[in-house]
Amino acid sequence: MPTSAASALAREVIGPCPRTAAPLSRAESETLLGQVPNWTLSPDGTLLLRAFVLPDFTTAYALVERIAALAEAADHHPDIAFGWGYVRLSLQSHSIGGLHRNDFIMAARIETLPH
Numbered sequence: 001m002p003t004s005a006a007s008a009l010a011r012e013v014i015g016p017c018p019r020t021a022a023p024l025s026r027a028e029s030e031t032l033l034g035q036v037p038n039w040t041l042s043p044d045g046t047l048l049l050r051a052f053v054l055p056d057f058t059t060a061y062a063l064v065e066r067i068a069a070l071a072e073a074a075d076h077h078p079d080i081a082f083g084w085g086y087v088r089l090s091l092q093s094h095s096i097g098g099l100h101r102n103d104f105i106m107a108a109r110i111e112t113l114p115h
C-alpha cells in the first residue's frame with residue numbers, strides 16, 4: 001500500500017520544467033524519497049530508480065502498459081526495461097539532466113498502480 005505521503009504527492013500537478021530550473025540537490029531528493037520509499041537514487045543522484053519483481057512475463061508486461069498509460073497522461077515518461085518477472089524504471093527530467101519534483105510525483109503515481 002502506498003503511504004499517505006505518497007498519495008498526497010501523487011495528487012500534485014506535474015508542471016512545466018524549464019531548462020533553467022536547477023535539478024534537486026541530493027539532500028532535497030533524499031527528503032522526497034521519504035515519500036516514495038520503494039525508490040532509490042542512482043549513485044550520481046540524477047536518476048530515480050525502481051525495480052518490481054513479478055511472477056511472469058505477462059504480469060510484467062501488464063504493469064508496463066499501466067505505467068505507459070499514466071506516463072502519457074502526465075507527459076512524463078520513465079525509461080522502462082522489462083522481461084520475465086521484472087520491470088525496472090528510471091525517471092529523470094531530461095531538460096535539466098537531473099531530478100525535479102515532477103519525477104517524484106510520477107514515482108508516487110506509479111506506486112498507486114496495482115502490482
Ligand SMILES: C[C@H](O)[C@H](O)[C@H]1CNC2=NC(N)=NC(=O)C2=N1
Pocket residue numbers: 075076077078079091092093094095096
Ligand atoms: C515535450 C515533452 O513535454 C517533453 O519531451 C517531456 C516528455 N516526457 C518526459 N519524460 C521525462 N521523464 N522527462 C522529461 O523531461 C520529459 N519531457
